[in-house]
Amino acid sequence: MTELARERIDPTTRIGKSELKNFVIAASGCYNRGAEFGRVTDVSAYGAITLKSVTLQPRLGNGMPRVLPAPAGLLNAIGLQGPGIEHFLAHDAPHLREVQTAVIASVAGFSVAEFAEVAARMDGLPNVVAIELDVSCPNVDREGECFAANPESTADVVRAVKARVRLPVIAKLTPNVTDVKPIARAAESAGADAISLINAVRGMAIDVARSQPWLANVSGGLTGPAIRPIAVLAVWEAAQAVRIPIIGMGGIETGRDALEFVLAGASAVAIGTANFRNPDVAALVADALVDAAAERGLTSVRALVGSANPSFAGERSH
Amino acid sequence: MITRRECVAPGFWCVGFRAPRIAGAVRAAQYVAIDQPGRFAVRLPLGIWTAEGDEITVLFREWGERTAQLAHSDIGTAVDLIGPLGNDFTIPARGARATIVAGGLGVVPFWLLGKRLLAADVQTRVVLGARTAALLVGAAELRALGLNVELCTDDGTAGTRGSVLDALDSEPPADIVYGCGPPNMLRALSKRCVAANMPCEISMEETFGCSMGTCWGCVVPVRRGAKQGSGYPKAHAESRDFDYSRVCFDGTVYAAADLVWSA
Ligand SMILES: Cc1cc2nc3c(=O)[nH]c(=O)nc-3n(C[C@H](O)[C@H](O)[C@H](O)COP(=O)(O)OP(=O)(O)OC[C@H]3O[C@@H](n4cnc5c(N)ncnc54)[C@H](O)[C@@H]3O)c2cc1C
Ligand SMILES: Cc1cc2nc3c(=O)[nH]c(=O)nc-3n(C[C@H](O)[C@H](O)[C@H](O)COP(=O)(O)O)c2cc1C
Ligand code: FES
Numbered sequence: 001m002t003e004l005a006r007e008r009i010d011p012t013t014r015i016g017k018s019e020l021k022n023f024v025i026a027a028s029g030c031y032n033r034g035a036e037f038g039r040v041t042d043v044s045a046y047g048a049i050t051l052k053s054v055t056l057q058p059r060l061g062n063g064m065p066r067v068l069p070a071p072a073g074l075l076n077a078i079g080l081q082g083p084g085i086e087h088f089l090a091h092d093a094p095h096l097r098e099v100q101t102a103v104i105a106s107v108a109g110f111s112v113a114e115f116a117e118v119a120a121r122m123d124g125l126p127n128v129v130a131i132e133l134d135v136s137c138p139n140v141d142r143e144g145e146c147f148a149a150n151p152e153s154t155a156d157v158v159r160a161v162k163a164r165v166r167l168p169v170i171a172k173l174t175p176n177v178t179d180v181k182p183i184a185r186a187a188e189s190a191g192a193d194a195i196s197l198i199n200a201v202r203g204m205a206i207d208v209a210r211s212q213p214w215l216a217n218v219s220g221g222l223t224g225p226a227i228r229p230i231a232v233l234a235v236w237e238a239a240q241a242v243r244i245p246i247i248g249m250g251g252i253e254t255g256r257d258a259l260e261f262v263l264a265g266a267s268a269v270a271i272g273t274a275n276f277r278n279p280d281v282a283a284l285v286a287d288a289l290v291d292a293a294a295e296r297g298l299t300s301v302r303a304l305v306g307s308a309n310p311s312f313a314g315e316r317s318h
Numbered sequence: 319m320i321t322r323r324e325c326v327a328p329g330f331w332c333v334g335f336r337a338p339r340i341a342g343a344v345r346a347a348q349y350v351a352i353d354q355p356g357r358f359a360v361r362l363p364l365g366i367w368t369a370e371g372d373e374i375t376v377l378f379r380e381w382g383e384r385t386a387q388l389a390h391s392d393i394g395t396a397v398d399l400i401g402p403l404g405n406d407f408t409i410p411a412r413g414a415r416a417t418i419v420a421g422g423l424g425v426v427p428f429w430l431l432g433k434r435l436l437a438a439d440v441q442t443r444v445v446l447g448a449r450t451a452a453l454l455v456g457a458a459e460l461r462a463l464g465l466n467v468e469l470c471t472d473d474g475t476a477g478t479r480g481s482v483l484d485a486l487d488s489e490p491p492a493d494i495v496y497g498c499g500p501p502n503m504l505r506a507l508s509k510r511c512v513a514a515n516m517p518c519e520i521s522m523e524e525t526f527g528c529s530m531g532t533c534w535g536c537v538v539p540v541r542r543g544a545k546q547g548s549g550y551p552k553a554h555a556e557s558r559d560f561d562y563s564r565v566c567f568d569g570t571v572y573a574a575a576d577l578v579w580s581a
Contacts, residue, residue, distance in 0.1 A: 029533070030528070030532055030533060031529070031532050032532045036530045036532050036567065037530060037532065039402055040530075052534075057553045057554065058550045058551045058552065058553045058556075059550075059553060060550075060552075060553065060556055060558055061534065061537075061562065062562075063581070064524060064537065064538070065524070065525050066525075066534070066535045066536075066537065067386070067525055067526070067527040067528075067533065067535030068525060069358065069359065069360050069382075069525075069527075070359070071357065072357040072358075072359055073359050074359045074527055076533065076535055078533065078534045078535060080552070081534050081537070081548070082550065083548070083549075083550040083561060084551065084553065085505070086548070086551075087550060087551050088528060091549075092359075099501040136565055184573075192431060223359075224359035225359060226358075226359070273359050273360070274505075275528070275530075275532075276359065276360045276361065276527060276528040276529065276530065277353055277358065277360060277361060277450070278353070278357060278534070279400070279530070287515070
């Protein structure tokens with residue numbers, strides 16, 4: 001194997017029929033439209049940015065406090081504060097044109113019908129190349145059970161959305177399950193073009209001074225480096241279960257971290273919490289993945305995908 | 319880079335950084351988001367205390383891990399700062415009368431504000447309070463600027479015994495009141511000023527996640543329609559009738575009349 005010049009390495013990837021200029025995506029709920037981080041970094045270093053999940057109705061979100069720094073992580077319970085699809089289309093969507101990279105819209109809902117309705121209205125917005133479904137929400141039609149905890153519920157959402165949209169659809173799965181494989185398979189069978197994982201890991205903290213839960217919502221989601229090994233395993237297992245591309249995320253801070261996900265079988269990686277510490281993280285990770293391909297004498301970053309995973313079920317690229 | 323480090327009272331520290339761009343641009347109530355080596359997932363937000371030449375300082379207490387590490391870092395340690403972040407206070411016209419009310423570490427925004435008010439020929443009175451003398455910091459630095467500083471403590475161990483709010487009653491009303499400090503003090507100050515129809519600006523604090531305006535973790539309730547709110551419509555089934563505003567991005571300074579304390 002000889003090391004190749006960086007310029008000769010193909011950095012691109014594919015999510016369904018959409019091509020991204022590189023492997024690195026900003027995770028939902030951490031980046032808005034990129035304007036805030038645009039004050040201190042070049043947002044176009046991202047191959048795509050994922051918008052915060054949009055719901056049918058406006059949502060005020062949870063009370064305070066909503067966050068707590070945790071060891072090597074962040075505990076959060078924001079509660080999907082957001083404008084609702086109507087206000088989003090009128091006030092936010094027109095600005096998507098200004099985003100300096102591709103956009104992935106994210107949809108959250110509390111019923112299958114809500115997902116389908118919101119996703120349909122996101123289809124075809126400027127710059128939007130895919131629609132991600134945040135199926136980690138409670139399902140009001142099933143006694144509040146989380147959609148992504150159940151293969152049938154996950155499949156129902158994906159199927160209903162696929163029937164209404166033309167863009168590639170990504171099902172975003174939760175790690176808060178015993179086995180992620182049947183859920184990944186259900187999403188694939190229902191027509192998902194890709195899956196992304198992991199969403200935040202459930203957790204809580206007690207305010208010992210006041211003897212009460214720290215978060216107003218009591219429980220929250222843990223993100224950041226603390227959850228990385230959980231995420232790598234989830235990607236590893238999902239990559240053995242489905243052939244569709246996987247977007248891996250959970251605690252990625254460096255190129256080495258991202259490479260773990262890619263070698264496990266991720267065709268793209270997403271970064272959330274690490275932006276909060278290092279706004280330049282996207283460029284760092286994108287460059288490191290190209291370097292990793294170059295060092296191994298490969299002509300594309302895609303050729304790295306799944307190469308540590310002997311049972312990788314996806315498409316291998318050489 | 320850390321340029322100096324001084325323990326100003328037990329558990330309280332003043333740390334300086336070489337940061338020419340921030341020192342040149344900073345206005346009162348702005349903060350820096352600090353990244354230091356270690357297993358921290360998010361930056362530490364600290365208000366900017368002083369800015370002179372190429373240096374800024376922060377004045378803080380050892381609260382938890384990040385502040386403890388900063389307090390015990392060697393001079394010369396490289397830290398990464400993002401800032402200055404956040405909005406600032408309104409400066410009234412020449413000759414106006416201003417009252418600054420600070421509780422404990424709520425003094426932090428007022429070195430820069432005091433300097434600015436003096437330069438603008440605003441007659442400025444500073445009332446600085448704390449539970450007890452050991453928690454009173456920053457008075458000497460404010461006096462060194464030429465400000466008139468009154469002290470009070472709940473237990474009478476320094477200055478007048480009583481709360482900073484009692485001190486408000488002792489003088490005729492100001493044209494503008496500025497406040498920063500613990501939530502209970504701010505709530506009382508805010509209510510008092512709104513009731514008396516006195517313009518009042520408050521620098522708020524919440525636990526931050528991103529410090530950049532993207533995580534929505536640091537919100538405070540504001541009046542629906544307040545310009546610093548999200549502007550999102552009210553949901554049909556929502557009983558709470560206020561909006562949320564991101565302290566890190568839309569604040570930290572709010573008109574007292576925009577803040578909702580009953581939420
Ligand atoms: C804009 C802004 C400006 C600020 N400026 C200043 C300033 O000038 N000076 C200053 O001193 N501070 C300031 N702060 C506050 C400071 O940023 C916070 O206190 C910060 O959380 C300290 O970080 P830490 O890692 O040291 O402590 P953290 O680990 O974040 O802990 C914060 C506090 O919560 C407590 N805590 C954490 N976990 C628990 C638990 N399970 N049970 C009970 N208590 C718990 C800790 O004991 C500590 O008191 C500012 C904050 C903001 C948002
Ligand atoms: C403050 C915050 C808000 C989030 N909001 C959403 C959201 O609205 N929808 C969603 O699908 N994921 C959301 N996430 C999860 C992230 O997209 C991501 O899956 C998770 O944070 C793991 O990646 P990380 O460790 O790189 O942050 C949020 C995460 C954080 C920290
Ligand atoms: S701390 Fe993230 S929005 Fe304010």
